Amino acid sequence: MHYTNSRDIQKVDQHSIRVLHVVAGMNRGGIETWLMYILRHIDRDRFHMDFLVHTTQPCAYDQEIRTLGSKVISCPHPSRPWLYAHNFKRILRDYGSYDIVHSHVHHFSGYVLCLAKQAGVSVRIAHSHFDSSSIEAKAGWKKRFYIDLMKRWIARYATTGLAVSSIAATDLFGLSWQTDPRWQTLYCGVDLKPFQALVDPVAVRAEFGIPIDAFVIGHVGRFEQAKNHQFLLDIAAEIIKREPKMHLLLIGDGSLRTNIEQKIIQVGLKDRVILTGARSDVPRLILGVMDVFLFPSLYEGLGLALIEAQAAGLTCVFSDVVPDEADVVKALARRMSLSEPASAWAEAILAASNTVPKIIQTQAFEIVDQSSFNIQKNIKKLEKIYLGKYISR
Incomplete structure (x- = not known):
């Protein structure tokens, strides 16, 4: 180089x-x-x-x-x-x-x-x-x-x-x-222009072999301790017990990737977790693949990916250690305590997915667009x- x-x-x-x-x-x-x-x-x-x-x-x-x-x-x-x-x-x-x-x-x-x-x-x-x-x-x-x-x-x-x-x-x-x-x-x-693009979810899901009727939980973040992937996988293991159509899309890479791959096998999710690696088209994947955004970080300065997920109109379930400033679209924000068990997080995610959204994506986008982000x-x-x-x- x-x-x-x-x-x-x-x-x-x-x-x-x-x-x-x-x-x-x-x-x-x-x-x-x-x-x-x-x-x-x-x-x-x-x-x-x-x-x-x-x-x-x-x-x-x-x-x-x-x-x-x-x-x-x-x-x-x-x-x-x-x-x-x-x-x-x-x-x-x-x-x-x-x-x-x-x-x-x-x-x-x-x-x-x-x-x-x-x-x-x-x-x-x-x-x-x-x-x-x-x-x-x-x-x-x-x-x-x-x-x-x-x-x-x-x-x-x-x-x-x-x-x-x-x-x-x-x-x-x-x-x-x-x-x-x-x-x-x-x-x-955040550069919000990509979140105004028209994305074909059928085509994007097909790229990753995800059925069109799957319930997809998404996460964007480096594979490092702060992002709490171990607990994230525990939550996914609880969700699949209740929702057999669940798939998990993890965007990112990092030093803990091998540990995460081992955990995926350990909790029996080998066929349901897609590791995309680091990507240049994150907005397209958020818009085209994800149904709910999960962000159980141990600590955060802010969480830019969380802002992007709100711009995409996704319900976001995240840890209460994330700064209050990240609650840009209040109707999409669901805070959870890390002291709650994985089963409680799973229930909250499924409850959110079964609730009619109070806001549509264009409205959510407009709120983020008008914000300091x-x-x-x-x-x-x-x-x-x-x-x-x-x-x-």
Whole structure:
């Protein structure tokens, strides 16, 4: 895989504001998909965005990023701070001056923004995309020390802090975040245009061998602990006892895929679960295949997939740890406690599926379209943040 180096650097219009986004890697996930929405729709003459990634492996969005005129710059070894610092500062030096460093790597943003300050970057943004407080509560003393240090550095070195929800802001910026003018919420927007498309459910279901009369539960999310796939499969096993036509569509990939495949066999759902892997056509699958959206996350910063499911007009059954801001279409939202057994979740899903919807898809779409989750509104707010911080520096 060829990564851009200093010889590939092209001079960017001197009037554009140059932003360096720091991410783990540009694979398909909530943060990365949102950043791609921004890159596709932002005024790229006024804002030039590059992506510093913590991997040397190719990622799903790399080619599109380059096609759109931006760079993917590898800066590996975040676990080796001295080497990382050397590489980070070399990148800032070699690629010309960046006006803004916008970091999306949660606690590690403390170190990133410290290095950006040392390199003379005047606008430094920490972006909180999730609430990790439940993990922090169980952390050992070494992890706890690291987290506390990073939060102190974020408070010291960030000129701006953004968060996808109030609980995500509290997690990274503290309980009194609202008293500090640097911190604010910026809900991640969704490109809603694909949810206006006409989709043939017969054809889309046929692609996956799903009968047209099947009752399909859907989920979109990385195969990682936070998404709680183990419990999701327990719920599906309960549902099929009551609804033999049930099928489960899981969109995503991740480090726990093998564990999930083993669990599918263990609970006897081998012929009823479809693993699609990471997909570029998620809206089409949500519209064309799913009847109900299930989202039993252990923790979330927001849950963009949940917003998309509401735009598609699906009843959404999700854990009550998901931020309140995700309840965009109230008529479609069903919150459940993770302390409830899988059987109770199953009953709630079946009850919702047997209830006549209070709202049709076009109405649900309109509510999301008018909300802060519309990508166009989202970009205007982000541009205002960038311009405001850049001009006032």
